[in-house]
Structure formats: C-alpha cells, structure tokens
Amino acid sequence: MKVFCGRANPTTGAVEWVEEDENYDYHQEIARSSYADMLHDKDRNEKYYQGIRAAVQRVKERGERAIVLDIGTGTGLLSMMALTAGADYCYAIEVFKPMADVAKKIVEKNGFSDQIKIINKHSTEVTVGSDGDMQCQANILITELFDTELIGEGALPSYEHAHTHLVQERWEAVPHRATVYAQVVESKRMWSWNKLLPFSVQSESGNCEKSIVPFSEMESCPGAPCVHDIQLSQVAQCDFTPLSEVLSMFRVDFSKVVSSSPASHTVQFKPVTSGKAQVILSWWDIDMDPAGTIKCTMEPHWIHHPPQDVPWRDHWMQCVYFLPDEEPVLQGEAVKLMAHHDDYCLWFSIQKNRSDGSDQEDVSLQRPICRCEAHMLWNRPRFGELNDQQRMDQYRRALKEVLKADSVCLCVSDGSLLPVLAHCLGAEQVFTVENSAVSHHLMEKMFKANHLEDAIKVIEKRPELLNSDDLENKKVSVFIGEPFFTTSLLPWHNLYFWYARTAVESHLSNNATILPQSASLHMMVVEFKDLWRIRSPCGNCEGFDVSLMDEMVKNSLNFRESQEAEPHPLWEYPCRSLSAPKEAMIFDFRQTVPEQSISSEGSMKLIRNGTCHGAVLWMEYHLTDDITVSTGLLRIADEKGNCQWSPHRKQAVYFFSSVIEPVTEMICPTEVAYSICFNPKTGEIGMEFKSIF
Incomplete structure (x- = not known):
C-alpha cells in the first residue's frame, strides 16, 4: 500500500508530499542498520559461539535439556549457533517485523526451522505456557541487546523481565557479565564539543578586541543527556591528558536477577597528574563465561595489547561523557568518580572531599538535562565548529x-x-x-x-x-x-x-x-580501512548462510535512489585516496538558483594501487576569491594517500555497488568515470560511477 508522507526538503526548504511504500521507514532502518557490521565482526561472533558452546555443555552436564531463549535474535545467527553447539530447542525473539520475517527465512534455509521458533514480539510481551509463545521456560539466556553505552537499547528492563518470567530458577547466561570502565581526562578538544568557549574579535580598525562570551546559563548547563559515541581510537592521544588510571566502575551479572532501577556506583581514585577533570572516556567488555576466559572488549587501541590487534566495529564503539563543570583535581589527592544510570542512560559526576574531611554533596542522581537550549540546537560537531x-x-x-x-x-x-x-x-x-x-x-x-x-x-x-x-x-x-x-x-x-x-x-x-560567493562539490575515489564492512555482503557467516540479509539490505538501499550517498564523519574512519581530488560542480551564489539542471561528467584517474570501495563527496565554500573553507578533505597527509578530514561536518560516501579492484596485475581499472546531476527543483544530486579498464 502506498501512503503520502509530508517531508521538509533539506535543500530547497519546501514541504513536499511524497508517495512512499507504507514500510518506507522500515526499509530505511534496515538500510542504515549495523547488521552487516555485526555479521562481519568475527571477534564478536567467535566469542559468542565459544560462550554458547560452554553454556550448553554446562547444562548438559547437569543432565538437563538445553532450552535456549535468544532475545534480539536479528538474523537468527546466535540461535543457529546454539543448535549447532548441541542445544535442543530455541525460542528466538525479534521485535522488528521485517527482521523477524527474514530470520524465519534464514533459519529455514539453514535447516533449523523445526528447532527454532521466531517470535515477533518485544520480549516483555512474550508469554509462557501451553497456550503461550513459549511452551516452557528456558535455561540458557542468549542476548545481544547492547549498544555503545551498553544499556541504551533497554537491556536492563529486558533482562529484568526475562529473569522473572522467561527463564528457569537456574539459568546460564551468554554473555555472563558485563563490566563498565571509565577514565577521567582533560581535553581541550573534546571539551570544545560540549561548551561554547569565549573568543576574541578584532575591531575593524584593529585597535581593540572584543571578547565574545557564552551567556551564564550556557556556561552552567550540564549539557545534552545523551552519550557521544565515537571511534575513540581515532582521537589522537596528544588531544587528551589522562587524569586517572582506567577504573572499573560497575558490573552487571546476567546470571543473576538484574534490576532496572536507578543506581549509582562510586570508585575512589588518586589522580595520576593534576589538571581539570572535564571528560569521561568509557567503554565496556563482556565475559561470555563465568570464569571470564572468553572476553569481548570494546577498549580503545591504546589500552589494548597489542594495539594493532584491536577489533574494528561500528555497532559498538566507545563513549564520551562530559562532566557538568570542569573540576580541578590534584595529583595524589583522593577523588571519587560516580557513575549513575537509570534504565536506559549513563552519566558521571566527580565528588571531592571537603577541607573538613566530609564528602561534597552529590546532586547528580537525576539525569542531566540541557537548560540553555544550545545543546538542543547544536550537536557535538557543531560546538567544535563554532569553537x-x-x-x-x-x-x-x-x-x-x-x-x-x-x-x-x-x-x-x-x-x-x-x-x-x-x-x-x-x-x-x-x-x-x-x-x-x-x-x-x-x-x-x-x-x-x-x-x-x-x-x-x-x-x-x-x-x-x-x-x-x-x-x-x-x-x-x-x-x-x-x-x-x-x-x-x-x-x-x-x-x-x-x-x-x-x-x-x-x-x-x-x-x-x-x-560565500560560491560553493563547489568535490570528490575522490578512496579505499577504506574498515568502513567498507558496513555495506559489504555477508553471504556466509561462521558457516551459516545469511545471504538473505544481503538481499534485504540491498533492496532497502535501492528503495529510494536519493539515499545512495550516505553521511559519515570520515575523521573517524581512515581511508586512502586512490585518485586526486576533483572539482565536479560549482554553484554560483551570486546568481539565483537556475531553472535548468546542472550536470557534470568526466573521470578520475587512479593514481595509487588499492581497492576502490567508493567515492567521497564534500563541499568547499569560497567566501571570497582567495578565502575558501572546506567541509571535507583538509589534506592528503602522505605519499600513501592517507587523508585528513574536517572533524566538524559529515562527508558523503557513495559505496560502489561492486567493489572495483584489480583482477590481475595486468588487468586493472585505470579510471573511474562519473556522471553527476543537480536537480534545482528537488535540490537533489544524482550520481553514477563506473570503472574504465
């Protein structure tokens, strides 16, 4: 069924009524999801498989049938792993209907339809009994309910309900436990993502400077209530100063009853150096077994040993939290770091001892809310841009x-x-x-x-x-x-x-x-170090055929042609230039928007060896004849083609439908041809790329 959806066109500003399939939002959620990233995460998959096999073995050693409950099954991969590991039956819960439908087909294609029941409900709505969704309670609980913040997808209330209603009195959990870590740092760069800093403007005559300051409400505002998830390994270590060691803040034991009630956890530490406590870096790891021998960690590369072996993933990253105010701390003088959480959200506060030996009163038990309105209007990159x-x-x-x-x-x-x-x-x-x-x-x-x-x-x-x-x-x-x-x-x-x-x-x-008097659209062919994984076909994953997932994502990506280019902050995703940057189109703001389309065709010569994953596109604004501001490529850093990107704006990435790479040393593409068209009526830019041998 087709429906009409009212949408504000971000380029033209016009409100448009667009005829869409009723499942348009579903298609877009699938297309922009991290399913491919998760399925390509070999470290995650192997650790889950090891943990599941160990849990099934423990149940079998007790002489019990292994009944599995898989909450948030997605493609059904973990359920199929459980049956391969010797489980007797599996109830797989997936609330997202299009995903549940695909999971049924994947399970059937792999020959497990008689042993896996896909339940298209939220886990808190699942019933147990002869007439229920589950015939009996499970004794193995497998979940993948985690986001970068661990609890942001509602893991705690889902676990709380499952422990009370869906599992037996004695159950095994995979993962078994999670641990949340934090490190207190001082960072001018990261602090500039959260606060508007004063700046000076020299007058026209140059004789005096005026200092522009934020209003008092903005200075005292605790900031946005949401976490800033980030590829922390891409933040240069010179951009922050650690004030603490890595602190283990709290654990969640999934083999015991979990509470979703608000709670606080306090860890006392002595700063390793003096400075201003501004930012909390945080991540977590999960133990797949009770002994903690099967561990999956999200720690950044400077913590991981050896650093080069840190797994790349985009579905789980690291967290940056901002303290409500800068807190000066002294080396060796004890300070308390407090982690607070409700059922969906984490935040942190610093508590220092008073001179009389008593504790400073902590007022951070409620989730921080923006009071100044700036954090409602400006996101983190925008704060950085203004600063x-x-x-x-x-x-x-x-x-x-x-x-x-x-x-x-x-x-x-x-x-x-x-x-x-x-x-x-x-x-x-x-x-x-x-x-x-x-x-x-x-x-x-x-x-x-x-x-x-x-x-x-x-x-x-x-x-x-x-x-x-x-x-x-x-x-x-x-x-x-x-x-x-x-x-x-x-x-x-x-x-x-x-x-x-x-x-x-x-x-x-x-x-x-x-x-600015004009803008120009630039582009370049690149090879990504890792980002290509999010759009790479999965096909066979850990021995299971999940190719139906590839078809589903492909269909969703093609559902609306204007979505072919995707926004990504490329400073977090390293890539190499395989062609020189090229100006593809110019827009003259001194003239009004034209009636006719603007088109551009040509090719980009490949100047380096590598795999062509896609094209990156960005805008450069020409303020005057000799002053240009780039929102994309800042420079190509070395002869290998490593790129430095603007950290304040997202760039557009057009992933090639089929990866362009050399067939043999003698047969390889020499150029990538392009065709780009700007439609002034819709404000959209259409593009096509193809290789030339």
Whole structure:
C-alpha cells in the first residue's frame, strides 16, 4: 500500500508530499542498520559461539535439556549457533517485523526451522505456557541487546523481565557479565564539543578586541543527556591528558536477577597528574563465561595489547561523557568518580572531599538535562565548529574584505555567530534569520549576554516570508551564511543557503555582496580501512548462510535512489585516496538558483594501487576569491594517500555497488568515470560511477 508522507526538503526548504511504500521507514532502518557490521565482526561472533558452546555443555552436564531463549535474535545467527553447539530447542525473539520475517527465512534455509521458533514480539510481551509463545521456560539466556553505552537499547528492563518470567530458577547466561570502565581526562578538544568557549574579535580598525562570551546559563548547563559515541581510537592521544588510571566502575551479572532501577556506583581514585577533570572516556567488555576466559572488549587501541590487534566495529564503539563543570583535581589527592544510570542512560559526576574531611554533596542522581537550549540546537560537531578559532578567523578575514561602514547585513544560517563578527567589524545594521523558536530564543540570549541585543535584530521567519518591515525598509548590501542548517544530512543539503538567497532577491541592493560567493562539490575515489564492512555482503557467516540479509539490505538501499550517498564523519574512519581530488560542480551564489539542471561528467584517474570501495563527496565554500573553507578533505597527509578530514561536518560516501579492484596485475581499472546531476527543483544530486579498464 502506498501512503503520502509530508517531508521538509533539506535543500530547497519546501514541504513536499511524497508517495512512499507504507514500510518506507522500515526499509530505511534496515538500510542504515549495523547488521552487516555485526555479521562481519568475527571477534564478536567467535566469542559468542565459544560462550554458547560452554553454556550448553554446562547444562548438559547437569543432565538437563538445553532450552535456549535468544532475545534480539536479528538474523537468527546466535540461535543457529546454539543448535549447532548441541542445544535442543530455541525460542528466538525479534521485535522488528521485517527482521523477524527474514530470520524465519534464514533459519529455514539453514535447516533449523523445526528447532527454532521466531517470535515477533518485544520480549516483555512474550508469554509462557501451553497456550503461550513459549511452551516452557528456558535455561540458557542468549542476548545481544547492547549498544555503545551498553544499556541504551533497554537491556536492563529486558533482562529484568526475562529473569522473572522467561527463564528457569537456574539459568546460564551468554554473555555472563558485563563490566563498565571509565577514565577521567582533560581535553581541550573534546571539551570544545560540549561548551561554547569565549573568543576574541578584532575591531575593524584593529585597535581593540572584543571578547565574545557564552551567556551564564550556557556556561552552567550540564549539557545534552545523551552519550557521544565515537571511534575513540581515532582521537589522537596528544588531544587528551589522562587524569586517572582506567577504573572499573560497575558490573552487571546476567546470571543473576538484574534490576532496572536507578543506581549509582562510586570508585575512589588518586589522580595520576593534576589538571581539570572535564571528560569521561568509557567503554565496556563482556565475559561470555563465568570464569571470564572468553572476553569481548570494546577498549580503545591504546589500552589494548597489542594495539594493532584491536577489533574494528561500528555497532559498538566507545563513549564520551562530559562532566557538568570542569573540576580541578590534584595529583595524589583522593577523588571519587560516580557513575549513575537509570534504565536506559549513563552519566558521571566527580565528588571531592571537603577541607573538613566530609564528602561534597552529590546532586547528580537525576539525569542531566540541557537548560540553555544550545545543546538542543547544536550537536557535538557543531560546538567544535563554532569553537574552531582558525575557521572563525577565515570568516573574519573574509567579512573584513567586504564590509563597509554603511553595510546592511542579513545572515541566514542556523545559530550562527557570523552576525557577531559582522557587527564587530563595523557593519551599520545586522539582521539574522532563525527558522525556529528555539534558535531565535538562543541567539537572542547570546546577543544579550554580549550587549548586542540592540545591534543585531533576530527575525524568526522563513527567508521567503521576509518583508520590508522585517528589514526596517532597508536594502541588504551583504548577504552572509556559513552555510549551516540543522536539517542538513548530506553536504549539498546546505545549498539551502542558495535557495534562501534566491528567496530574498527583492530585498538585496544592486551589486549586493554574497558571502560565500560560491560553493563547489568535490570528490575522490578512496579505499577504506574498515568502513567498507558496513555495506559489504555477508553471504556466509561462521558457516551459516545469511545471504538473505544481503538481499534485504540491498533492496532497502535501492528503495529510494536519493539515499545512495550516505553521511559519515570520515575523521573517524581512515581511508586512502586512490585518485586526486576533483572539482565536479560549482554553484554560483551570486546568481539565483537556475531553472535548468546542472550536470557534470568526466573521470578520475587512479593514481595509487588499492581497492576502490567508493567515492567521497564534500563541499568547499569560497567566501571570497582567495578565502575558501572546506567541509571535507583538509589534506592528503602522505605519499600513501592517507587523508585528513574536517572533524566538524559529515562527508558523503557513495559505496560502489561492486567493489572495483584489480583482477590481475595486468588487468586493472585505470579510471573511474562519473556522471553527476543537480536537480534545482528537488535540490537533489544524482550520481553514477563506473570503472574504465
């Protein structure tokens, strides 16, 4: 059945009614899921198999039938492992219907349909009894309910229910237990992902500097309540200073009844060096057996021994938590780190001893909530972008080139500080458009804190709805933007700036300056170190045929052609350039959006040996003739082609449908041809790539 879905187009800004299959959201969830990543995680699969075999053996040694309950079965892989290990029967629970349907087919294809029952329910709705979903309770509980934060997918309430209703009085659990670790660090870089730091703007004359500061509510805000999951191994060790050893914060024993009630766990430590406690790095490991001899760990490479053997995975990463405030600590002076959790979320606090020997009162038993609204508008990379002084200096230099004493500026970007720069550099009048009430309120508080509320007027309107009264009957002589919009996912979605510029054409003066004056789309063929795994066919996994999963993902990816390019923060995912970067298309903001499509065809010559996994695309913004800001490739770091990417924006990755690699030393592709088309009516960019031998 087809349904009409209303969606705001992130590029054009228009609200569109699109006819979609009723399962569109399901298809997209499958397409963007980590199923392939999990199935390719050999370390995870082997450890689960070892743990399952050991659990089945323990049950058999007691003279019992091995009845397995597999919660969150996915493809049914762990259930099939259990039967291969000697289990008698398995109840496999999968709440996501499309996945449950595929699991049934995979189980049947592998010859286990008589021994595995797929139950399409949430585990807390499963019943036991002659008329229930399960004929009897299980004595082996297998689960894969974990996310990067361990408990973020509802593991605790699911375990609590299963222990009470779905398993026998004595049960084996795989995994057997989990341990959560933490390390207290000082990190200017990571702290800049959570707080807006003061910055200085030199006046037009250069005689004085104005310091721009966040408002007090923002400074004291505990931040967003969600974890920042990250490929921590890609953060350079020079970017943080450890203030503690790695601390074992708490354990969850899955072979005993688990509680989902809020709890706190305290560990006392002595700082290894003095500094400001700002950030908590955290990860976990799981023991698959009671003795802890089968361990699967998420620790980053600098903890792992040897470092080069650390398994890569994207479905489980590491966590960055931000303390509500910086806490100065002294080397050797005892401090308490507290880990708090409810049924879905973790957070941390520092507790120091008072001078009288008593403990400082801890008020962190409730989950931290953003009070300043900034964390509702800006995500972690956006905070980092706003705190990037080098980037801000590029905008300052560009504005200094174009601004005059009588300049009337209009800024269109979400939550931008460019209006502050424009005012400090001498613009006569500055207007800024904010699409939402949240961004409007936030920026007004920001301007007021810096005594700019009379100098910068905030307009809460869509650009096409602006009228002369909003602009105080003035013509705009300088139209500016970063561009940055919170609804943008792919790099070209920020071309909304072009549509906004077109919408305000009647409010611009003759020869108005547009900054940036243009943007260019760039691309490059790359070989990924690991990211290719998330889209690589699984086929056979640990001896089981799961190729139906490949078909399901492929169909979902093809469900909507505009989704072929995916956004990824490539600074976390190393890759090598196999071609030189190439400018594929340019968008001239000095002109209005054209009626006709813009097309580009050509090829990229392969200059290095390697496997062509896909093409990376990004935007570069030309502020003036000689000042350009890149949101993608910063540089190719060495002769091997290793790339350095902007950490503030996601780049677009187009995974080739079939990997392009040399067939023999004599037969290999020499170029990758491309065809790219920008449709101004939809704001979408279509693309095709093929190899040339």
